[in-house]
Amino acid sequence: MFITQPQKQIPVRQKTQVLVVGGGPAGVGAALAASRMGAQTVLLEKRGFLGGNVTACYVETCNYFMRGTPFSPQGIAREIEDGYDREYPSDDLRPGAPHRFHSEYLKVYLDDLLAREGVDVKLHAFVNDVILRDNRIDAVIIQTKQGAQAIQADLVIDCTGDGDVAFAAGIPFEQGRDTDHACQPGTVSxxxxxxxxxxxxxxxxxxxxxxxxxxxxxxxxxxxxxxxxxxxxxxxxxxxxxxxxxxxxxxxxxxxxxxxxxxxxxxxxxxxxxxxxxxxxxxxxxxxxxxxxxxSPEIGFRDSRRIQGLYRLTIEDMEAQKHFEDCIAVYPRFYDMLTPDPGMLQAGDGNVAGRGYQGHIYEPVQGNRYFEVPYRSLIPVNLDNLLVAGRCISAGHVAESGVRAISLCVMTGQAAGTAASLCLRDSVPPVCVPVSELQALLMASGFLSLTKGGSDR
Ligand SMILES: Cc1cc2nc3c(=O)[nH]c(=O)nc-3n(C[C@H](O)[C@H](O)[C@H](O)COP(=O)(O)OP(=O)(O)OC[C@H]3O[C@@H](n4cnc5c(N)ncnc54)[C@H](O)[C@@H]3O)c2cc1C
Known part of the structure; x- marks a missing residue:
């Protein structure tokens, strides 16, 4: 059953150059990167605080799997950890603990950081619609206590975890595993x-x-x-x-x-x-x-919609350590996929060969095995001013169990925010961004060498 909504006028609250939707790890990375590149940047967050799953589901021990490995978070992800530690030294008594946030302090730290860096953050701004014009998002619609309001932007970055902006724009997506679309379970911590x-x-x-x-x-x-x-x-x-x-x-x-x-x-x-x-x-x-x-204030999810992009990253790519000419992030190969099947927990073989459908896939980092994320996985099909970052980028279901790592979400966010600013500078859609320049900017900010390929990284 449907009901027809009469046409109505929506007030335009604001215009900006870059609009980031979602203030989780990816959104924070995207907004900071765009703002640092000189773009006027607005960040919309539906909750009353930033941090996404880290603060809303207490996922404070993000990088435990990197302990004792040659890997560490890169770029803005690293900066946030270091800056946070300086302001809020750890009160953790557990021995050998890797880096840990206190989510209540992190909320304040992120408030201050984004304000300092000139990002215009709007909390309690739930996005559930867009207005399209000529293959572009002309405006994003937020629901507020004062009714629907529009925000116009030259470039939009969807960091909602669920791909809500892309969904509203009609971009095709996948959700859960191929056979029955079942996602990993949700958790209240x-x-x-x-x-x-x-x-x-x-x-x-x-x-x-x-x-x-x-x-x-x-x-x-x-x-x-x-x-x-x-x-x-x-x-x-x-x-x-x-x-x-x-x-x-x-x-x-x-x-x-x-x-x-x-x-x-x-x-x-x-x-x-x-x-x-x-x-x-x-x-x-x-x-x-x-x-x-x-x-935790809200149930948290490890996976949800994955937006169809110009390249769909697969677990086979990751396992083959495939090199992409447009690589924008290098990350240790670590997969953690809770089986979508209740009661199947003991049947799994615990590794990626099980494809997550027979049990919990849990593969720790081994040696210096890594995978690459191509820029094209951040570019949704069919639109000229939208990028996605975080756990909703274009990837297969099992691939997402590696892509979803929090520090990698900050990194894909940083890549999207940097790319958005290059789009603005050159007045081009995301697909025409000069990739070597994007890579050079990311490397200058501390990302590992992105352009070499091979297994000697
Ligand atoms: C219980 C649990 C344990 C986990 N453990 C780990 C771990 O140990 N290590 C690890 O690396 N990862 C872990 N993860 C995964 C990790 O938390 C996520 O993959 C990561 O937070 C994704 O970042 P993101 O920015 O893409 O999305 P999210 O963290 O989901 O952030 C999305 C943000 O967008 C906002 N938003 C959503 N929709 C809208 C909308 N329509 N309008 C406005 N704002 C919107 C949300 O409020 C949120 O702030 C865990 C996840 C869960 C649930």
Whole structure:
């Protein structure tokens, strides 16, 4: 059933050169890069804070998989980590911890950083429509408390994670795996207070031991918990007894763009969180005095729409370490794909050959194996002033389980923001950007050599 909306006039709130939609890792990277290149830049974010999944789902331990590898985040991603650490030294007591954010401090850090760098940030600005003219997005429509408003821009960068702008513009997309479009499960993360840090750290990393123990208990069928999740990753443990991030609850069969599914996912995950909280409190040393400090404000997703671009990055490309002449990011080969199938967790072979359909794919970084991301995967088909960055770029389902890494999302964002400013300078669409100049700019900002190819990188 459809209803026809009468034509109505929408006030134009603002015009800008570059409009970034979504203030997660990709959006922050894109907005900073565009602004630094001199473009007037507006960033729209539907929530009341920046940071995307890092702040909204407590994913604070982003780069744990790089520990002990030759890799580190590059460019703006690196700058943010270093700058954040200077202002907010880590309060994490866990031994050998890789870099960790405190998501509440990160919100403030990002507010200040983007303001300092001249990005005009508008929070509570939900984008759900565009107006198209001559193969271009003429205006992006935001929903606000004051009604719909339009923002016009020369260049738009979709960093919504769900590809909402591209979707509104009618760009074809894929979602989930090919066979049934099922996505990875959604998660509401948990934060605990009152943990006994002394006890938990008395013989090493007690939280790590709890994770291992839980894995075994789950596999032997001892837990009796209804959530199909066998892993129990933790974030920071602080002197104040805070465990900043318990990544446990998983709701399966959720379409991240459907409000009925989202409502079910939020409700299910909240219950799973209560279950695991009670389980830990009853069974694990150091948890007996804990209470739930908070649950993350919104269910978080690891994958959603993936926009059809000029090049679709595949897992075969990544595994073959394929070199692209238009490479804009080099990243360690690390895949983490929670199976979309509930109850299949024990059946997987745990590596990429399983394609994620038989179980959890989890491949740690090995040696200096890497993959490249081509610029064309950031350029959606059929439009002349849109770029995408972050987890919704053009990639296959399993490929996305590597593409979604937070620091890589900042990097693809930085590449898109830099490309957008070159489009403005030369008055050309994204497809005509001088790629060697784009690469040179990215390399100057700290990206690894992007142009060499080969396995000696
Ligand atoms: C539980 C969980 C654990 C994870 N663990 C890790 C990990 O350990 N390491 C790692 O590297 N990655 C991890 N990930 C993946 C990672 O968080 C994401 O892939 C990454 O955050 C994607 O960045 P992004 O900027 O593309 O999208 P997001 O982080 O999703 O940010 C998108 C932003 O756009 C905003 N937005 C969305 N739609 C609109 C709209 N229509 N209008 C305006 N604004 C909009 C959102 O509010 C959000 O701020 C995890 C994800 C989850 C859910």
């Amino acid at each position: 948990l934060r605990l207070a009152g943990a006994d840090a002394g006890l938990l750290l008395s013989g090493g990393d007690g939280l790590r031991e709890c994770s291992q123990r839980f894995h075994e208990e789950y596999r032997s069928g001892q837990t009796g918990l209804p959530c199909y999740r066998q892993d129990l990753p933790y974030g920071r443990l602080t002197r104040a007894g805070i465990i900043s991030y318990v990544n446990y609850s998983c709701a399966y069969g959720i379409d991240p763009t459907d409000i009925d599914d989202l409502s079910r996912g939020e409700r299910e995950c909240r219950h799973y969180n209560l279950d695991i909280y009670r389980y830990m409190k009853a069974n694990y040393p150091g948890f007996s005095r804990t209470e739930i400090a908070s649950m």
